[in-house]
Structure formats: C-alpha cells, structure tokens
Amino acid sequence: MKRISQATFVYKRLWPILNVAVFSIVVWQLKSPPVSPQNNGIWVLGAVFLASGLAQLRLISGLVDEVEDLGDRLRLRRGSIEETVALADVEAVRVNYWLRPNRAILALRRPGKFGSRVAFLPRSNGPLGDFGENAVVADLARRIERDAT
Template structure:
C-alpha cells in the first residue's frame, strides 16, 4: 500500500485560492490610490482580475482527487467524502497533462464510477525538486495497464 498522489492537495485546493484573495485585499488600497489617477475603468481591473484568478484556481483543482493509494491490484481514490476502489483492470488508459502545473495524471476508466469516466489527480513528485520530465507514477501505471492488457502478471 503506497500513496501515489501528492500530499499537498489542501494547499492546491484551499490555500492557494485563499492566498490569491488575501493578496488582493493587501494590494487593493494601493491599487485604488494609483487607479484614481487613471481611467475610471482601471479601478475595476484588479478586482475583476482577482476574482477571475480565484475562480480559475478553484475550477482547475476542485475535481482533483484528494488522495490516491495504490494497493497493487486496485487503487483507493478519495475526493472529499467520496471514496471509491478502482481495479487496475478497470483502467483503460493513463495519461499525463504536462502543460498544467502542478502536473496531473488522468485515469480513463472502462466504465464510469463514483467520479465518472475519468479520475484526475496530482501524482507524488519524482524527487524533492518536483517532477520534471515524465512522472514515475504515470509511467508505472501505464506499464501495469499495458501488461494487464497483454496478459502478463503484474507485481503489486
């Protein structure tokens, strides 16, 4: 049994969006004094940007799994109060989204479960410096899915 998801999901889902709003409240008085000498619409630029940033952060992290634990022949996935067990044999495809930070692993399931047809999570980093290049978690899961499809045995 090994956790394969990042342990910082609280930071990604709650701390970062809240800190963006906190940053806005700190900068707002300064912005108001500067924007008063500019065009009237400029006064609304920072509040609108802060709200858009907050909504974007929440929208991109809300559907991420909070925890994914590898039990060898199945994964235990938890998001908020919902928990599901997914057999490795039920995973059709493993892909990684490298263009988005933090990197995300997407598990496409053969049939929908509690989280739908896709489970998305942030994998455990390859090293203390993060994941640069291919994620070991994604590569390991892809290999195990491929070996199941070809009929080879897989060690947990």
C-alpha cells in the first residue's frame, strides 16, 4: 500500500480561510473612514482576492483527499467516504500540467461514489515540484495500459 497523492489540507482548508480573511480585512478597511481617492486601489485588491478564492473553490471542490495504490486497485477517500477502484476499471489517467499543483484525473469506465472522473493531487517528483512528466502518474498510466491489453 503506497500513498500516491499529496495532502490537500492546505489547498482545501487553509488557503480558502486565508483568502476570506484577507478579503474581510480589505472590506473592513474600506468601511472605515476616511474614504479618499487613494483608497480606490484597495477595491481592486479586494476583488482580486474574492475572484481568487472563488476560482480556488471551483478548482479544489472535486479533489479527493487521498489515493492509495494497492497494487491492482486504488483506494480513494474524500472525508469519510471511501471507495476502492480496480485498475481494470480505470479507462485513462491524465495530468493537467497547467495548474499548480499538478492535478491527475482518472477516467473511470463505470461511475462510482465520486463520479466518472476522479481528480487528485499526485505526489511530486521532488521537493522543487515536477519538471517534466510526473513519475507517479506515468507509472499508473503504464500499468493501466498494460492491464487493458
């Protein structure tokens, strides 16, 4: 049993709270007098943090918290909900390298508790992140392809 996903605590819990806190501070500062033309830039800062928080919630809401590799199966967990998926039931795995941290997406042949697509944050290749192909996802894709043939 090997964990192949990163911890999502920072992305799902800490960062949204930080976004809301900064947005609240900006709004509180705007409400306090005196309002002057120099304070107009703070509205832009507030809007940026609000947009950032909403985008983050949209991107992280579907992530599973943990993925464990059990050899011929994967154990998926989000909160208290767990599901075990056979590698034969995984149609494909791909990585979205445009987002940071990288996001792996499993396409399942049959929808399960988490739907037909399951997204998670794969472990990175090293402490500085992924430069090139993610080793965990490449290994998983190779095994899925091998099992499909």
